[in-house]
């Protein structure tokens with residue numbers, strides 16, 4: 534099960550995405566594009582994008598920037614949670630993570646910016662792969678059991 538999933542991830546990575554090339558994202562089918570990849574080059578590229586765009590709010594290694602991340606801040610909105618597996622990012626399948634990063638939560642009254650006009654799907658997907666690579670093995674396994682690749 535785990536091995537198969539990892540193989541699928543590797544294949545998806547090998548077949549997929551040249552980071553930064555928007556056209557390649559469009560050439561991929563949605564199912565291929567949204568799979569995680571263990572290809573270290575993709576994880577590394579995702580890490581660079583993450584540190585440039587996301588770390589200011591979510592911490593350099595996804596550790597978060599706000600102690601009480603699960604309580605609304607002074608503005609009544611939820612602060613940025615850690616993304617390194619210590620909060621509940623792993624409760625979301627890849628498709629859910631793609632969605633929240635693409636669309637953000639500003640339009641529904643939150644403080645998470647939308648990224649769909651600044652990052653293409655391949656770049657967002659690589660960032661997710663980077664985030665998954667930060668999760669401890671038990672968190673990753675729990676995410677798989679919940680259907681993380683859905």
Ligand code: HEC
Nearest residue numbers: 586587590611612613614621622634638643644645646660
């Ligand atoms: C300006 C600060 C800010 C930046 C920059 C930012 N975020 Fe967020 N992010 C937030 C906030 C605030 C939330 C909580 C939103 C809510 O609950 O309404 C959030 C939530 C999320 C969530 C949902 C987490 C969960 O556990 O449900 C993910 C995933 C996420 N951000 C990823 C990213 C990624 C990837 C980037 C960079 C491309 C990024 N964020 C950049 C502020 C930010």
